[in-house]
Each structure stands twice: as structure tokens, then as C-alpha cells.
Amino acid sequence: MLGIDPDPGELWPSAAADAAEGPTGTHAAAAAVLAHCRALIDATAPACVAVKPQLARFELLGAPGWGALEAVIAHSRSRGLLVIADGKRGDIDVTARAYALALGAGADGPFGRVGGLGADLVTANPLMGRDALQPFVDAARAQNTGVLVLVRTSNSGAADIEDLELAGGGTVWERAAMLVHGLGGDGVGAAGLSDVGAVMGATEPWHLERARELMPSATFLLPGVGAQGGRVEELAAAFSPGRAGGLVSASRSIAGAYRARGGEPAAAARAEAERLRESAWALSTVR
Amino acid sequence: MLGIDPDPGELWPSAAADAAEGPTGTHAAAAAVLAHCRALIDATAPACVAVKPQLARFELLGAPGWGALEAVIAHSRSRGLLVIADGKRGDIDVTARAYALALGAGADGPFGRVGGLGADLVTANPLMGRDALQPFVDAARAQNTGVLVLVRTSNSGAADIEDLELAGGGTVWERAAMLVHGLGGDGVGAAGLSDVGAVMGATEPWHLERARELMPSATFLLPGVGAQGGRVEELAAAFSPGRAGGLVSASRSIAGAYRARGGEPAAAARAEAERLRESAWALSTVR
DSSP, X not given: OEEEOOOGGGOOHXXXXXXXXXXXXXXXXXXXXXXXXXXXXXXXXGGOSEEEEBHHHHHTTHHHHHHHHHHHHHHHHHTTOEEEEEEEEOOOHHHHHHHHHHHTTOEEETTEEEOOOOOSEEEEOOTTOHHHHHHHHHHHHHXXXXXEEEEEOSSGGGGTTTTOBBTXXXXXXXXXXXXXXXXXXXXXXXXXXXXXEEEEOTTOGGGHHHHHHHOTTOOEEEOOBSTTOBOGGXXXXXXXXXXXXXXXXXXXXXXXXXXXXXXXXXXHHHHHHHXXXXXXXXXXXXX | OEEEOOOGGGOOHHHHHHHHTSOOSHHHHHHHHHHHHHHHHHHHGGGOSEEEEBHHHHHTTHHHHHHHHHHHHHXXXXXXXXXXXXXXXXXXXXXXXXXXXHHTTXXXXXXXXXXXXXXXXXXXXXXXXXXHHHHHHHHHHHHTOEEEEEEEOSSGGGGTTTTOBBTTSSBHHHHHHHXXXXXXXXXXXXXXXXXXXXXXXXXXXXXXXXXXHHOTTOOEEEOOBSTTOBOGGGOGGGGTTOGGGEEEOBSHHHHTHHHHHOSOHHHHHHHHHHHHHHHHHHHHHHO
16 A cells, blocks of 8 residues: 655656746645656556555645645546545544545534544544544545554554553553444444454564454554564464455655655655565465 | 644534535535634633644545645744644554655655644653654754654543553553653753653543653643533642743633623634633642
8 A cells, every 4th residue: 555745855857847946835746746646656556556645745744735635636547546535633532523524524513514534444543532533433434434443553663652551451553453343243244344443553563463353343544654663574474364354655756756666756665565565365275 | 721622514604605606516615614614713712722633633644634734834823823633633653754744844865855734832642652752752852843752642442551550560551641751851841841741631630640740840731621511620730840831722612602601602602712721720729
């Protein structure tokens, strides 16, 4: 799965060259980012099931950036890809509902249907508890989409809060996993997977067996492969429910593959995306 | 302090009436929301020190919504108000940095300076730990702005994760408070307040004394007054460092004051904002 984290300072040479001759400013940056993202999606679509745009990168380009994000999502859909809006939002109920609609189907009101990125899945933060997650789950069920809740993230700072040991046993992240399992129980589909999944960092795979015990029906989004150091070969536990049990996400290692492998950016990105796909499928076949 | 959470279905009659005669769709909704927000800011500016736009409400209006947010911030600045961008973001380091720049001063690169909402303060989520918060602190210090970290929120779901008791004593939220204090130590200014503050829900004021012990130099953002049930009179501990130690935030109770009090929306909002200010100042004078 392709993570889309475009940095205007690290666009593919084709998009950067077009931009170098044009105007500067936020609109120009958003146009160049969009050209880069389209080329990246076109190169890797045959080897991916989904794209995961990182919302921060588009917000950094203001209103034109939000427009570019909408275009990136439309382009991804035209290539048959699922879209995961990675914003890690979390807030009180009325606000969580606004986020869920903003990233999902939009809202109905006196101005008709407004907004809505149309994402198939969104990431959400569980710190504020069940009533802050429920609006995402409710919106997902109304829209036939899904939610991926942060459970144990891929960064070293995860030790500061997520790994804290609780007085009653277990850790904070295991409690978040229980929340995910509880919220997802009513949303388990025919394939045995729930519409409430979990973000499980790929950098510390020894957590995955325990996470699978706590969340037997959850799809695991597995970021941190590549630039952050995670290795697909260590993620077998994620795939125990089948191929769809794990979504392996890589961003910089795909977009920047040409720097490591040499060659043309599109071909290198495609090759790296295919390598990740084959590695992940090999795991799911073994089990 | 004025929380700005505009719902296109609950605009002031003046903005709603203009809109009723015009087109529908996301652009029209964003224009009406902007008109509503400008009127709300004009009415309450003399009784407020800051505005706190809720980013979810603007994201729900897509690219036009982000443009409206930029205009709301510019209008607030023209009235001399501080701006708190309430997005509760949290992500790995490179992404946290992108959020900090997106909500702050923007980023420099091959397209010149791009983006940047220009907020004075941003809210951030501590779940992912210190390395996910540090980019917000670094950006704040480079920009002479500040960060407000979620410590104990105003919703009932705060009990699910934030209130969990730890094996070593204390709770998850107290550990988040220690993170805030640690991050803020180098940023304490002449007034004795740090550039790293805390979001402490006003709905459960018995936490404030303990929070003040753990974070003696932190500004407390106090949401949850009014519609969520919090009462200013119970927030004295927040103000122990002085008037600037607490920022009392109310949204729906100000914008919707005319429904409870009767009268014209602008006058009712101003009266409610003044009442909150007087209540808060009375507390800080007593101590």
C-alpha cells in the first residue's frame, strides 16, 4: 500500500523540473505536488490495493493543498485504489463527527451536501476514549467505510504513553486494542474482518502476536516499513485472518526508491511496491 | 475566549438569511460560515483575548472551508485577538513538523514560503509520546508561538484511557502532564508561564489542583464551559500563576446565547463573553 507524503522539496524530477520554470508560492507548490502524486500513483497502482495520503502534507499547502488532496483522491479512485485518509483525528463527539464527515461522505444541511473527501478508511486517535471514537464508527457504518484506530505506533515515543504498564495489568496500548475490539464487534463482515481496524507500527513486530489475540477481527494498518526500519518479513501475525488482515504501508521507501536503486523514479517505485506486495502475500500464504 | 465551531445548520439568522437566497453547495456554505464567524468575532472581540477555531468544522467544507479558516484568522488578528488553531494533531516526527508548520508560519522550500495559518497556539495530542510533541515545541520556539497539549479532556470518554491507573502510581493523564512540564521547562518566559501549555477540561475541575502541581508554569486551556457543563467558578486552580494561567473557552454557549437569553445574537454573545471574562478575572484576583 502506497503512503503519499509529498514534500515539495523532494518531488520527482519531472514534477520538480516543471515547477522550476514556473511561479513560486502555495498554488504553484500544490500544483507540482499534485503532478508528483499522480505520477507516483500511476507508477504503483498495479502493485497496490490502497493509497494513504498523509493529511499534514496537504494542509501545509493551505486551501490549494486541500484541493490537491481532493484531486489525488479522485485520481486514486480512477485507478481502482482504496483511499485511507491518514489524519489521526480525535476530539469530542460533535467534533469527531465533523471530522468523520469531512474525510468521508460530507454532511447534509441547508446548503445541500457539503464537503467530504470520500475516503474509504480514516485513521483516528483513541486518547479521548470510546465516545470520541464512536462517531467515526457510526459514520463508517452509515457510509460503508471503516476506521483504523492508533493502537501501538511505529515511533520510539510510543514508549512514553502507549507502553505504560497499568495497575490492573497490561499496557495502555493493550487497553486501546480492547477498545478497538469492542467497537468493532458489531461490524464484522462475511470475510471475518471488522470495519474497525488498528494501526500497528511495523517497527516493533513482537507486539503483533499479542495485538492479534486482542483484536482477532481487526485489519491492521502497518506503517513504518522502509524508511522507519520495519521489515515485512516480520509481520506474519498481522495476516493470520488472511491477506486482507494486514495493510503494509510504505511511503518514502517507494517514492524515493530511485535514489537507492538508481534508474527512473516511476520504474523504481513500481519495483519496490511489487517487492513489498510479494513479501506480504508470501507471509499470508504460509499461514 | 471564543471557541469558533461553526455549523452551517446553526448560523446566526443574518448569515443564514443571506445564504437562503443564494446558491447551495460547499462554496456557498463556506461563504455563509465566514460571514457568521466575522459577525461573531466582531460582537465578542472586546470581551475576549483569543479565538479558538475548531479545524474540523472548516475541513468539513473542503478547500473553500480552509480558505474561510484563513479569512477567519486574518479577521481575528485585525481585531487584536490571539488565534488558537484547535486541531489536536499528533503524528510521527516528520509529520508532526508538517502540521506545526501548516498551522504556524508555513514552510520554506523550492517554491518560496508556502502555507501557514499563522496561529499563535496549536493544540496537540500526546498519545504518541515525546518525539511526536517535540516538533510542535521546536516550531513554536522558532516562531515565538506556543503549544497546548491534551492532558485531561472534557468528555466522559476521558475515563477510558486518560484516567487509567498506572502500575507505578498515578494515571495516564498525570504522565501526560509530566511530559508537558518536561517539554516546557526551557520555554518559561518572564511572566513565569511556559510556551508549552495543557488542555484541561473544565467539566471535572477537581483535577485542576493536581494538574497545577504537576505543571506549575503551564497555561491551561479550559474547554467545556457552557454547553458541556463546566462552570468558571470552579476553575480557580488554573489561575494560580495569574490571569494568563487560564484560558476559559466557550463556543456554543456564546454563539447560541441569544437562544437562551433572547435578544439579538450579537448582543447576547457579547454579554455572555463578558460574563465569562468577569467570572474568570474574579477568580484570578481572589488568589
